[in-house]
Amino acid sequence: MDKNELVQKAKLAESFWRVISSTEPKTEGAEKKILHRQSKVFYLKMKGDYYRYSTEVAAGDDKKGRVDQSQ
DSSP, X not given: OOHXXXXXXXXXXXXXXXXXXXXXXXXXXXXXXXXXHHHHHHHHHHHHHHHHHHHHHOOHHHHHHHHHHHO
């Protein structure tokens, strides 16, 4: 490789770095939002599973009450 090719590759790498560096501040808060949403979905799924399993083992009037409570 000659000097010109090395200079071109260095400039290309520098421009890529600028693009990546400029987009990083825009996406900083996105991770927290995603993690919060994932946690909420996980919690609601666990809650739904709990009510479903407790309804499966319940009997009679208790079963009807649990079905109403789960909705």
